[in-house]
Amino acid sequence: MSTVSRRDALRYGAAAAAVVAGVAGAQVLATPAAARDPRDFEMEYRGKKIKGTHPVTGVAALSARGQRPNRSHEVYINGRKLSVMEIELPAAGGGVTIGYISAINHYEPVLIDADRNSNGLLKLTKRAVDVLGDTELTALAGAGHDHVR
Amino acid sequence: MGVRKSARNLTSGEKAAFVAAVKRLKAQTTGRNYDWFVTTHMTYFASVGGIQYAHRSPSFLPWHRQYLIEFERALQAFDATVSIPYWDWTVDRSITGAPFTADLMGGNGSGGNGPVTTGPFAGSANWRITASASSSTSLRRAMGSNTLPTAAQVTSVLGISAYDAAPWNSSATSGMRNRMEGWQTPNLHNSAHVWVGGHMGQQDSPNDPVFWLHHCNIDRLWSQWQTRWGFDSSRYLPAAGTPGVVDLNETMQPWTGVTPATVLDHRNTYTYA
Numbered sequence: 001m002s003t004v005s006r007r008d009a010l011r012y013g014a015a016a017a018a019v020v021a022g023v024a025g026a027q028v029l030a031t032p033a034a035a036r037d038p039r040d041f042e043m044e045y046r047g048k049k050i051k052g053t054h055p056v057t058g059v060a061a062l063s064a065r066g067q068r069p070n071r072s073h074e075v076y077i078n079g080r081k082l083s084v085m086e087i088e089l090p091a092a093g094g095g096v097t098i099g100y101i102s103a104i105n106h107y108e109p110v111l112i113d114a115d116r117n118s119n120g121l122l123k124l125t126k127r128a129v130d131v132l133g134d135t136e137l138t139a140l141a142g143a144g145h146d147h148v149r
Numbered sequence: 150m151g152v153r154k155s156a157r158n159l160t161s162g163e164k165a166a167f168v169a170a171v172k173r174l175k176a177q178t179t180g181r182n183y184d185w186f187v188t189t190h191m192t193y194f195a196s197v198g199g200i201q202y203a204h205r206s207p208s209f210l211p212w213h214r215q216y217l218i219e220f221e222r223a224l225q226a227f228d229a230t231v232s233i234p235y236w237d238w239t240v241d242r243s244i245t246g247a248p249f250t251a252d253l254m255g256g257n258g259s260g261g262n263g264p265v266t267t268g269p270f271a272g273s274a275n276w277r278i279t280a281s282a283s284s285s286t287s288l289r290r291a292m293g294s295n296t297l298p299t300a301a302q303v304t305s306v307l308g309i310s311a312y313d314a315a316p317w318n319s320s321a322t323s324g325m326r327n328r329m330e331g332w333q334t335p336n337l338h339n340s341a342h343v344w345v346g347g348h349m350g351q352q353d354s355p356n357d358p359v360f361w362l363h364h365c366n367i368d369r370l371w372s373q374w375q376t377r378w379g380f381d382s383s384r385y386l387p388a389a390g391t392p393g394v395v396d397l398n399e400t401m402q403p404w405t406g407v408t409p410a411t412v413l414d415h416r417n418t419y420t421y422a
Binding site for chain 2 (some may be wrong): 088089096103105107132136140141
């Protein structure tokens with residue numbers, strides 16, 4: 001990647017997306033309801049309803065004034081929460097990148113950013129559904145991990 | 150003193166004794182029973198009191214060494230002859246071979262990601278999962294989604310003389326520990342969790358008894374590294390004064406009086422064959 005690190009891309013991705021979107025960006029500024037990341041999803045996958053939201057940052061976070069901003073990735077499978085945990089990883093070109101694991105896929109981090117890994121959260125969620133098969137998440141899957149950062 | 154052997158070299162009597170002791174610990178209803186070990190691992194994967202004890206930190210290896218010693222002692226309370234066997238995945242790489250045979254760990258999940266159907270831990274009547282991120286009450290596996298680490302990869306990791314390096318977490322690049330744990334390539338420990346899949350890939354991975362055989366092998370590899378580079382306390386890093394991680398002489402929760410320094414030399418407690 002250029003001079004923008006993955007971490008910066010992650011942090012500012014939503015803001016950049018809003019700016020690039022032009023008119024749509026103005027709508028983001030106007031209404032809290034539009035403070036939504038373009039990578040967010042809500043769909044059905046292998047018979048399960050999956051929903052994922054990305055942290056609200058930058059311009060979008062400002063537009064959501066008065067609301068508590070969503071500061072972490074959130075995933076729900078059939079309405080049950082799947083806790084997502086940040087893992088600092090060695091970056092391919094040196095430095096640090098952020099990967100994500102879940103209570104279900106605990107040893108296989110997925111990269112999530114606004115660039116090449118923009119579908120990372122969806123990938124993480126689909127992997128969890130693949131593991132679950134005909135079972136569901138329990139309350140333990142949604143219990144919060146401490147975050148190291 | 151116990152001798153930990155490869156699962157492939159256990160006699161049928163040794164296999165039966167190990168399985169029986171594990172099941173008695175599972176059936177225990179009070180104290181540090183099997184599910185205590187499961188929930189303790191879940192708790193300590195994350196930071197506790199701002200300190201990373203079990204994972205993503207230098208104490209990954211000594212914390213799990215003590216965890217295995219505690220588990221082994223719990224089994225030995227039922228049968229003093231039992232030691233934890235190890236799964237050498239550089240040699241035993243098949244989903245049907247040791248240790249995944251019907252007389253020890255049992256095999257793959259039904260349909261590739263469903264309940265295990267063979268062996269002593271198949272089905273919730275034989276082995277009931279109670280503390281898990283998924284609702285399955287039967288042990289599940291989804292084996293072979295990636296490739297197990299190779300002997301050459303193990304050799305490359307054991308050849309790194311520095312135990313660990315700043316920033317002492319999952320992004321450390323220049324020490325042995327993060328390669329062994331697997332956040333850095335070639336990724337030994339994490340890979341085998343993913344390869345077994347099912348419960349072994351979840352935060353409640355000790356629900357699969359093969360967890361102990363896998364971690365016994367990780368501990369054995371650390372012992373091999375120590376044999377090459379030294380069992381003395383100067384080989385553990387960091388020595389002192391490092392926030393958020395366990396230094397050489399700092400206590401490893403949840404145990405009292407146990408530090409990395411106290412577990413470095415295991416040779417008076419158990420050895421590997």
